């Protein structure tokens with residue numbers, strides 16, 4: 001689904017060739033600072049390489065209309081993004097931005113259940129804990145129903161048990177709906193739980209200052 005050829009991000013990444021398959025759950029592992037988030041940002045054109053080519057479905061990524069690309073390839077950033085308003089407002093806002101039909105109440109409620117959020121839709125999102133905000137942001141991306149999920153450490157603020165449960169449920173959803181998922185994680189254990197394809201960043205990382 002994605003192919004990178006001779007990609008270089010100065011001082012950070014050097015990737016001769018990398019293919020990321022469609023409809024699979026790919027995990028990106030590697031030490032802090034090895035360029036995991038940088039790679040993820042290349043995949044929805046949030047940043048561009050200094051050299052090389054990136055293809056999405058055999059098309060050069062920088063020739064795809066950015067809005068179109070980012071509706072198909074959705075990024076969940078490391079820090080949760082929470083807007084002023086209720087939990088419901090926070091779930092609907094992604095759909096509003098994407099000019100999609102609003103979600104029905106039962107759909108939103110089942111999303112809260114899937115993400116183990118024992119909250120009412122009317123509650124103020126600002127009062128949620130860090131881990132709850134992380135799950136709410138994740139639920140918002142799920143309502144967008146993209147083809148590809150780019151997840152940057154989506155379980156970093158969750159305890160081990162919650163992380164395992166939520167990730168297993170998300171994995172099942174991704175299989176049932178033929179989604180492509182590319183997830184950064186520091187946890188080998190979580191990667192083993194869901195990964196069908198693993199990218200080890202240490203082979204692509206340039207030592208700081210060398211590039």
Ligand SMILES: Nc1ncnc2c1ncn2[C@@H]1O[C@H](COP(=O)(O)OP(=O)(O)OP(=O)(O)O)[C@@H](O)[C@H]1O
Nearest residue numbers: 011012030031032033034035036037038039201208
């Ligand atoms: N816009 C930027 N300009 C310059 N350097 C950057 C930029 N973004 C990231 N870097 C540097 O590139 C390196 C890789 O950063 P990146 O965030 O991709 O690593 P990471 O593997 O995701 O790290 P972590 O696991 O700590 O989140 C780091 O040394 C970082 O300081």
